[in-house]
Amino acid sequence: MMICEQVERRFQARGLEVVALGGVSLEIERGEFVVIRGPSGCGKSTLLLTMGGMQRPSAGRVVVSGRDLYAIPAAERNRVRSQEIGFVFQLFHLIPYLTVRENVLAGIPSGEEQKGASVDELLGRLGLTGRAGHRPGTLSAGERQRVGLARALIKKPAVILADEPTGNLDPINAAEVFWHLAEFRRGGGTVVVVSHGEDAGAHASRTIWLRDGRIVPGEEARTGVAT
Amino acid sequence: MRILRLIVAELNYHWVNTLMGVLGLAIAVGLLVSVRMTSQASERETRRVMRDMGFNLRIIPKSTDMDHFWANGFSDQTMPGETVKKLAAQRGVFVSFNHLTPTLEGRIELGGRMVWVTGIGETIVSAVDGRQPMGFRIKPGEIFMGWAVAQRMGVKRGGSVELGGKRFQVERVLAEGGTDEDVRVFLALKEAQSVLGQPGRINEIKAIDCLCLTADKDPLAMLRKVIETALPEARVLQLRTLADARAKQRQMAERYARLMVPMVFVVGLVWVGVLGWLNVRERRVEIGLWRAMGHGSGRIAGLFLGKAALTGLVGGLMGYALGTWVALRFGPGIFQVTAKGLVPEAGLWVRVALVAPAFAVLASLIPTMKAMGQDPAEALRAD
Numbered sequence: 001m002m003i004c005e006q007v008e009r010r011f012q013a014r015g016l017e018v019v020a021l022g023g024v025s026l027e028i029e030r031g032e033f034v035v036i037r038g039p040s041g042c043g044k045s046t047l048l049l050t051m052g053g054m055q056r057p058s059a060g061r062v063v064v065s066g067r068d069l070y071a072i073p074a075a076e077r078n079r080v081r082s083q084e085i086g087f088v089f090q091l092f093h094l095i096p097y098l099t100v101r102e103n104v105l106a107g108i109p110s111g112e113e114q115k116g117a118s119v120d121e122l123l124g125r126l127g128l129t130g131r132a133g134h135r136p137g138t139l140s141a142g143e144r145q146r147v148g149l150a151r152a153l154i155k156k157p158a159v160i161l162a163d164e165p166t167g168n169l170d171p172i173n174a175a176e177v178f179w180h181l182a183e184f185r186r187g188g189g190t191v192v193v194v195s196h197g198e199d200a201g202a203h204a205s206r207t208i209w210l211r212d213g214r215i216v217p218g219e220e221a222r223t224g225v226a227t
Numbered sequence: 228m229r230i231l232r233l234i235v236a237e238l239n240y241h242w243v244n245t246l247m248g249v250l251g252l253a254i255a256v257g258l259l260v261s262v263r264m265t266s267q268a269s270e271r272e273t274r275r276v277m278r279d280m281g282f283n284l285r286i287i288p289k290s291t292d293m294d295h296f297w298a299n300g301f302s303d304q305t306m307p308g309e310t311v312k313k314l315a316a317q318r319g320v321f322v323s324f325n326h327l328t329p330t331l332e333g334r335i336e337l338g339g340r341m342v343w344v345t346g347i348g349e350t351i352v353s354a355v356d357g358r359q360p361m362g363f364r365i366k367p368g369e370i371f372m373g374w375a376v377a378q379r380m381g382v383k384r385g386g387s388v389e390l391g392g393k394r395f396q397v398e399r400v401l402a403e404g405g406t407d408e409d410v411r412v413f414l415a416l417k418e419a420q421s422v423l424g425q426p427g428r429i430n431e432i433k434a435i436d437c438l439c440l441t442a443d444k445d446p447l448a449m450l451r452k453v454i455e456t457a458l459p460e461a462r463v464l465q466l467r468t469l470a471d472a473r474a475k476q477r478q479m480a481e482r483y484a485r486l487m488v489p490m491v492f493v494v495g496l497v498w499v500g501v502l503g504w505l506n507v508r509e510r511r512v513e514i515g516l517w518r519a520m521g522h523g524s525g526r527i528a529g530l531f532l533g534k535a536a537l538t539g540l541v542g543g544l545m546g547y548a549l550g551t552w553v554a555l556r557f558g559p560g561i562f563q564v565t566a567k568g569l570v571p572e573a574g575l576w577v578r579v580a581l582v583a584p585a586f587a588v589l590a591s592l593i594p595t596m597k598a599m600g601q602d603p604a605e606a607l608r609a610d
Contacts, residue, residue, distance in 0.1 A: 045608045054519060055604035075523060082521020089607060093516050097240030098233075105228055109521055151520075163608070 001190050002028040002051060002159065007060035009046050009213070020046040021057065022213040030158070033182065033191045035200040038210035044194040045163050047210065051192065052085050052161045053077045065158060082109040086152030088177075090164035092144040094136035100147050101132040107151035122150050126180065142173030149180055159190040166199060178203050230526070234533045241506065248502045248587075249542040255495035256546025256583055257553065260575065262487050264554035268562040268569050269480055282433035284324065285464040286314070286454065300343060300407060301332035305428035306460065308416070311351060314432065317457035321353035324434045324453070331416060331430055333423040337390055338380045342373075343411040344390070346419020348429070370395035371413035374403040390414075391422030436465065496590045503535065503594035507601075514598050515606030524599045531598055535591035536584040543583020547576045 009021040020043045028034050036044050049055040051062055053069045062069045065084060069077055086107070094103050104119050123129050126146040136144055145165060152160050160181065166174035181191050182203045193200050201207060209216040238245045287296065288304035295303045311329040314320060320327075329348035334341045347365055365371060370390065372382060377400040382388055386397045390412070401408060420426050436450060447465045454463045507514070517526055551571050559566035 046604075049604040049608065052519070054607070055602075078518075078521045078523045080521075081519065085521075087519045087607075091512075093512050093607060095513055095516065097236045102228065102232075102236070107520055108228075110228065110230075110526075 001030040001032075001065065002026075002192070003061070003063040004047070004051060005061045005063070007047070007050055007057045007062060009043070009050060009055065010058045019213050021050065023060065024210075024213070024215055025060075026208065026215065028159075028190060028192060030190055031185065031188060033185045033203050033205045034193070035204040035207045036192065036194045036210055037196060037200075037207055038216075040196060042210045043213040044196070044210055046213075048161050048163050048192065048194045052087060053081050083155065084158040086155065086157035086160045088145070088148050088152050088160060088162035088165045090167040092136070092141075092148045092168075094144055094147055094151075096136055099133050099135055100128055100139070103136065103147055104150045104154050107154045109155070119150075119154060122154055126150050140173075141168050142170070142176065145169055145173065145177055146180070149177060153180075153184060157189065159192065160184060162191065162193045164194055164196070166195070166197070171199070174199055230529050230533055233530060234537055237510075237530070238534060238537065241509070244502055244506055244509075245538065248499060248538045249545065251498040251502070252495065252539055252542025252583060252587060253545035253549055255491050255498070256543045256579055257549035258491050258546075259488065260547050260550025260579070261553040262484065262491075262550075263575075264551065264569065264572065265558055265561070266480055266484055267572075268554070268558050268565060270477065271565040271568050272562045282326065282328070282435055283466045284434040284436050284450065285466070286432040286434060286458070286461050287430065287464065289460055289462045291462070299334070302430040305331070305425055305430045308348070308420075308427050308429050310429065310458065310461070311348070311432050314458050314461075315351045320453065320457055324436060324450070325353055326433075326435045327351045328433045329416060329429040329431075330433055331419050331423060331425055331428060333419075333425070333430075335391060335422060337376065337388065337412065340379070342376055343407065344419055344423060345411055345413050346416040346423070346429075347413055348416035365398070365413055365415045367415050367418060368396060369398035369415070371399045371401060372397055373409045373411045374401055375409035376412060393418070393422060432461070492586075495586065499535070499538075499587050499590035500593060503531065503591040504597070506534075507531065507594045507598045510598075511601065511606040514601055515603035518603035519607060527599050528595050531591055531595040532588050535587040535595075539584035539587025540580060542587070543579045544576065546583065547579045 004024050004026040007021055007024045007026075008019070010017055010019050012018070022043075024043075024047055036047060038044050046055060050057050051064075053062070053064070056070050061071070064080055067076070067080060069080065072080075095106060098106060101119060101123065104122065120129070120132075123132055126149060128143065128146055128150065131139060131143060131147075136147065139147065145168075149165075152162075162181065165177050165181070169177065178200060181193065185191050185203075191203075193204075287302040288306050290304045291302040292304075308329060311327050314324075315327050328350040331346040333344055335344050336342075370388060372380075372388070377383070377397070380388065382397050382400070384397055384400050387394050388397060389395075395414070395418075403409060414422070416429070420428060447463070450463050450465065454461055514527055517530075555569060555571070558569040562569065
């Protein structure tokens with residue numbers, strides 16, 4: 001499903017070379033729930049964005065569903081992102097001028113609306129029916145993240161990449177978000193979650209530890225949570 | 228989701244940015260529209276004032292004795308009356324000359340004293356611009372009398388005088404002008420030809436030059452070149468004071484427009500560009516998000532350029548209304564002679580509706596390119 005081969009990400013900051021990712025190799029199978037953990041600044045978000053075709057690596061390959069993301073043209077990469085990858089962010093990143101319903105619909109590429117799950121059904125499943133006409137500014141943090149989740153789910157992606165999805169939520173809302181991610185996995189989807197907390201571990205089929213841009217050997221664990 | 232819906236929703240949400248953009252464009256367009264309308268009014272006013280000042284070109288027979296001409300005020304030589312039609316029929320004459328008026332001047336005894344008689348024929352104007360012929364129109368049997376002549380003879384409007392054995396009704400007594408017009412009488416050309424004993428002849432074509440050249444160019448040389456080709460049997464004299472006043476006024480109006488228009492353009496470009504830049508900065512995360520959802524540069528460009536075009540359209544039309552209102556409200560007080568000529572220019576709003584959005588799009592190009600080139604990962608990462 002997803003393969004990272006010796007992925008490196010280096011950049012210059014104030015004349016010094018910073019190694020965000022120092023040769024990460026990783027393979028994720030369809031239906032896995034992978035949690036990437038590690039301290040702040042260890043490269044978790046960089047790895048996630050690189051896996052999602054959002055940040056070109058300095059070296060190495062990222063293959064999604066058999067396609068080398070950074071070897072294909074930008075338009076095709078966009079297509080992979082729009083059809084197969086759903087993102088969920090810590091800061092929700094909802095579009096402030098659109099309603100909840102419109103924010104969710106924005107997750108579907110133009111012209112492919114019929115392929116998306118029913119927005120009303122999805123809003124109902126996530127407990128947002130009564131909020132469909134509201135703008136993000138009037139929602140609670142938990143509601144905002146559920147809208148972010150709905151936006152990722154609406155296009156029925158193959159994989160959801162979630163960057164600290166519960167970082168701004170209380171435990172109850174965090175648990176609800178993970179429950180929905182686990183539900184997506186039960187439906188055959190793949191989930192990759194970046195987290196520095198422990199709350200994601202309960203749902204993980206595998207946890208990968210990252211430190212200084214590298215996977216920590218021997219600390220990769222299969223949790224064996226039932227699918 | 229339709230891009231127009233996104234643009235309208237964003238314009239509504241970031242209403243301060245929208246308002247600033249629309250107002251900026253409305254003021255810029257309003258300035259340009261009002262300047263254009265008042266400039267045209269100013270030109271009309273100048274043309275009318277200059278027309279009231281009289282002709283500035285005198286086309287006389289080439290063989291004229293210039294000593295006689297300057298001593299007596301008219302040429303001692305004559306040309307056929309059809310000469311004016313011949314001149315008017317020449318290709319390109321109206322580029323340099325307009326209001327071609329055939330005249331015959333001479334001196335004749337009236338009430339025991341010699342007066343100047345001027346016979347005035349039909350004025351020929353360029354058929355293209357549809358201007359009204361300037362100067363007097365005198366009907367047969369009527370006479371216009373200079374102020375000093377009328378005073379001396381004790382004649383008033385409605386009275387009659389005998390001239391060259393023929394009686395004329397005084398149709399008008401001219402106001403005191405302080406010029407030689409005060410001691411002239413004016414007749415229809417045919418009757419002047421009759422009383423002066425020069426049937427079918429003229430000795431001058433009066434005209435106005437249309438060149439309005441700058442001081443470093445010599446308009447007289449150009450006029451003479453035209454006459455040399457069109458009417459080799461004639462020569463042209465230019466009343467420089469009038470011609471220069473006319474040219475300078477027009478040049479001043481052009482200089483004013485040359486200063487104002489680019490200034491408004493540059494200020495408008497910077498204003499819209501800066502607002503666009505701020506909008507791009509404010510929407511960094513949104514841009515990253517559209518990228519994350521698989522949208523390409525086309526969507527990003529469409530969002531920003533579409534917004535610019537819509538803002539330009541609304542601001543432009545508001546500016547057209549504002550500029551027209553300003554010109555119509557304050558113009559008549561400034562341009563009192565031609566106040567009625569101040570009317571909304573037909574079709575200008577269509578040009579505004581096309582140009583203002585294009586202008587706003589141009590001003591937003593750099594911010595849009597910035598948005599398209601932005602690294603989405605930088606905007607979306609939480610740490």
